Amino acid sequence: MRLPFSFACSLVMFSLIIVSCFSLTAVAGDIATGKSIYDRFCTYCHGSKGEGDGPAGSLSGVATGDLSNKAYMSKLSDQELYDRIAWGQEKFPYLQMPGWRSSLKETEIRAIMSYVRSLAVDKGPLTIPSPQQREKKFSADPLERGRLHYLHYCSGCHGASGDGDGDGAKNMAVKPTALSDPAVAATITTASVNEYLTTEKGLTEARNMPVFEDDFKDKINDIVIYIKTLEKK
Numbered sequence: 001m002r003l004p005f006s007f008a009c010s011l012v013m014f015s016l017i018i019v020s021c022f023s024l025t026a027v028a029g030d031i032a033t034g035k036s037i038y039d040r041f042c043t044y045c046h047g048s049k050g051e052g053d054g055p056a057g058s059l060s061g062v063a064t065g066d067l068s069n070k071a072y073m074s075k076l077s078d079q080e081l082y083d084r085i086a087w088g089q090e091k092f093p094y095l096q097m098p099g100w101r102s103s104l105k106e107t108e109i110r111a112i113m114s115y116v117r118s119l120a121v122d123k124g125p126l127t128i129p130s131p132q133q134r135e136k137k138f139s140a141d142p143l144e145r146g147r148l149h150y151l152h153y154c155s156g157c158h159g160a161s162g163d164g165d166g167d168g169a170k171n172m173a174v175k176p177t178a179l180s181d182p183a184v185a186a187t188i189t190t191a192s193v194n195e196y197l198t199t200e201k202g203l204t205e206a207r208n209m210p211v212f213e214d215d216f217k218d219k220i221n222d223i224v225i226y227i228k229t230l231e232k233k
Helices: 005-041 078-090 106-118 131-140 142-153 190-198 214-228
Strands: none
Touching: 005 106, 078 106, 131 142, 142 214, 190 214
């Protein structure tokens, strides 16, 4: 039996409405699930609104990204955003954040993505480097790599300016070395820092810093390059 044209059209429209409702419900569900996971794993650094103002956002010394900046986030495809959440600094060391692929399922990461996308706010044209520009600069510029590694690994004790006044130094009986002191800066070389950081030479009861693992060695030269820029003239 052939249905009247108007009735057939009505059936098609009804089907589209049903599909749309299911799609909207699925998206809303993803966002709600994503918020729940985000609140557990991300808000402590990125903040409740994704603005990078969480209580631990500055602990690494490197500013936490603003996930609510629509202009910035629009530069990231879904795959790029997924990779950054899943792999973190393992693949994108300039991010200075952990990857969550060992803690979260793919569906959970994608739910976080749905929630993060919902936080987008129009803050005007992009005035900071894009994700791709940041990645390119980190790969090409040893000074930029050194800056980020220094802020992440060293500034907590030695201070952002190398004056030995980082937050972690406040309760130390033996204060961290002021790397910005010209007399100290003159003694700093890749070899000396490598020996001090990755071996137990100089490891005494008065030393408050750890012995770093061997895989830290590939960062030392860049860190030394940056430390040299902190010297007080």
